[in-house]
Amino acid sequence: MTNLLPLIRNECLKIIKKKRFYVILLILLVLVPMFTYAQMRIAERSRDKFNSDWRLEIQQQITDNQNSLGSDRIPEEWKSYRRVFLQQLQYYLDHDVNPNEPSGVTFTREFLNNSVSLFIPLLIMAVASDLVSGERTTGTIKMLLTRPVRRWKVLFSKMAALLMFVSLIVLSVFVISYLISGLAFGYKGFNVPVFTGFQISGDTVDMSKVHAVAQWKYLLMQGGLIWFVSIVVALLAFMVSVLVRSTAASIVVMMAALIAGTILTNMASAWTAAKYLFMVNMELTTYLAGTPAPIEGMTLGFSMAVLGIWGLAAVIISFAVFTKRDILN
């Protein structure tokens, strides 16, 4: 047991020395300013249109949505999504709270909501997909396994290092998007109230449990949920990396799964069995924001259970395969 810590340390240093983490930071530093700029343009445009009066803007948004509800060409699922959205907007308006108060904190919240299903998993894969398959590609795995260390310890140390970096990645996404967007929108806004607790059943929103949460607390909760999703993605990517020989294949497999997930979420409401797939359940933050889940009957408990089972299975498979398999080539 005593020799686990040095192993973890070794794996951590390997990740750092390979500069994967710097690449992730670099990606963030390039992309977040782009999103910030786009967001700024949107804010500018609506300021011109609505004379910087968000109440008028929200009211117009409500009216537009009501009009689109009337159209026969809009699928029923989108309509129920819009009905829910409408009632929430109305709630914000009735309580005189601006749902999109422009600030670095609001931007971070929105950005993370949008990146939980694809962007953050992608960053995590940059580290995870390479961990085992990378050693096989370069051949260093033989060196590693000829040491007098049990195989499960080798794998465990890799996994532990990975989980440490998952936390680091999630944290740095938060920090970087806050710091950069703050340049454009200001760093205030931690105490702005956000409503949560919308209970959705079909078309209607039960408002009885709605309560206001300070935005910093909302961010914290969001971070927790994203962290959980990221852990599961990391474990799955890790398993793929154990199973596949090359890093490229490992990344392709995970990417395909994730992209399939986003496509399925957009059109899967007819195929209900899809809700047992992990990639459909990744948007845990929707339960916080109160937007309808992609498939009827999905709840936070359900999604967490599905993700948990997938993650656990990934761990079991990784260890089973890695400890048993012959290392050839």
Added chain:
Amino acid sequence: MNDSKWTWRAVSLVSILATLLLITGFVYAVGDILNPKGEKLLSSLPQETAVPTAAASDEYKILALGDSLAKGTGDNSGEGFVRRTLTALSANEGKAELLGNMGINGLTTTALESKLKEEGVQYALRQANVILISIGGNDLFRGSNIMGTPATPKVEGSKPVPTASANDLTPESLLSALPEAAKRLGSILDTVAKINPQAQVYYIGLYNPFGDIPELLTPGNQAVTAWNNTAMDMINKHSNMTLVPTFDLFDRHLDKYLSNDHFHPNGDGYQRMSERIVQAVR
């Protein structure tokens, strides 16, 4: 080696702290979602944005309210009389600004009455100094199934197909809806006047969209005229309200100024309406 020792220490420390922080957030979030505590909303919610102060009074701040005509349905450019009025008023160095267009397809007087109770609508009304209202058409022509008889005004559906349903449209059905709807129009005008007593209110009169169906020409004209007269009576009670007539704009020119659905005006029709409105406004 010393270098990597410090890297390791920093990385492990930060990542453990980050993990703890994120786990806290996770526990919080799960608890909050699974057992949401509906609290009484505190009245201490911060009033974040001050209401913008009224700008110079020579600026027209336009708000449109009402049915598909206010929305501009049928106009291929999507402008409707609201945007066209805005354009005309902002020409020649005039200042005009559109605060919002709350036109909803298929809105009836009943639905508008309840809409006026919404805080957001009231807020927008208070900001405006020119209020354009178009309402009543759906009440008058709906008893005949002409608008697809929506279950609720929000889910108003299909475009009207007059040729199919016009047979059901009888003079009696047109007039039957009138007294009740007129009463609601009266209360709508009163409410608007109460919400914003300063604003100039322009009510867009109705025209008869069924003049091209011979057996509906006379009863339609009668019903629409009766409605417009009733509306005029009520509007005259408010000193700051004006009825903008449109009946003559479309009478016997339906083929030129109605869009393909034979119910809503087309771009040219809306243009003529907006010219009338501009004349009334200044």
